[in-house]
Amino acid sequence: MGGSVWVDSEVGKGSCFGFRLVLPVAEDQTTRQVSVSLKRALVADDQFINRTILERQLATCGMDVKLCRSGAEVLAELAVDSGYDVLITDHEMPEMNGIELAEQVREQGYDLPIVLFSSNPAGARDGAGAVHLAAVMQKPLLRAELYRNLQNLSGPKKSAQSAPDAVPGPKAGQMMRVLAAEDNRTNQLVFRKMVKDLSIDLVFANNGHEALSLFDSFKPDLIFMDISMPEMD
Known part of the structure; x- marks a missing residue:
């Protein structure tokens, strides 16, 4: 890959390993500022x-941020x-x-939208408290x-306030919901990069059982499915 690797080692004290690589930027730094x-x-x-x-x-979105270390x-x-305007919280906290x-x-009466980020989003969506979440990432x-x-x-x-008499149902231009069933994390990353420029709501399941659960809760428009997965292929 055109890089270098080295090690500095001293008997009785230990070793320090290092490497250096020149890589392309993963995201376009000139991307226009998002409107939020x-x-x-x-x-x-x-x-x-x-x-x-x-x-x-x-x-970057022009938001004022208050940081907290715990739910308390x-x-x-x-x-x-x-x-x-929004609460963004990690799933796994002590x-x-x-x-x-x-x-x-919610029990204390606050109605701000809550966004959860989790290493197991399927499990979070299936949990009893998922009804309180605006999004899971x-x-x-x-x-x-x-x-x-x-x-x-x-x-x-805003659109709901400007058109209060609109008939309930899917909004025009709503993003396609795509469910990808794939247990390999590398394949998940590759797939996500392949579709990153598409306007879709992408969610991964780690096996067939998770995919079935997400089919009911996420209601995808399209499913990509690996043939070989643990528990259910």
């Missing part, structure tokens, strides 16, 4: 690096200031996970997917 009407975001994640990355990504901090912040946090937020979180969900939260509310 949401102005204030409350972010919950127990990992410092994840909070920092989310803060930078949301700042989120509830304490909402008790002082409930004027946030003491109170993202689903439990969403349930607490796959970890690791892709910037383009985050922006797309924020735009979805920005748009439908």
Whole structure:
């Protein structure tokens, strides 16, 4: 790959390995700034690096961000200031996970949209607390997917207010929902990159059983399916 690799080692102390590669930029840095009407975001994640990355990504949309390390901090912040436009929370957090946090937020009367990011989005959608979530995103979180969900939260509310008498049903121009059943993470990444320029709502299932569950909850328009998967092929 045209790079270099090295090791520095000292007997009795240990070794330090390193490598250097020149790679192309994964995302177009000249992409136009996304249009998001949401102005204030409350972010919950127990990992410092994840909070920092989310803060930078949301700042690109012109959003003011309040960072919290736990669900308890989120509830304490909402008790002082409930004027946030969206709550973005990690699924797996100590003491109170993202689903439990969403349930607490609703029980205390707050109606802001809640976005969950999870390494097991299918499980999150099947959970009892999924009814409280506006969106569930796959970890690791892709910037383009985050922006797309924020735009979805920005748009439908306004159109619903401008046309209150509209007949309920699928909105014109609604993104196609695509379910991909694939247990191999590398194949998932490759597939996601292949369709990244398409305006679709893409969700992955790790096996046939997950795909069946998502068929009921996600209601896909199109399914891509691997032939060889664990539990159910």
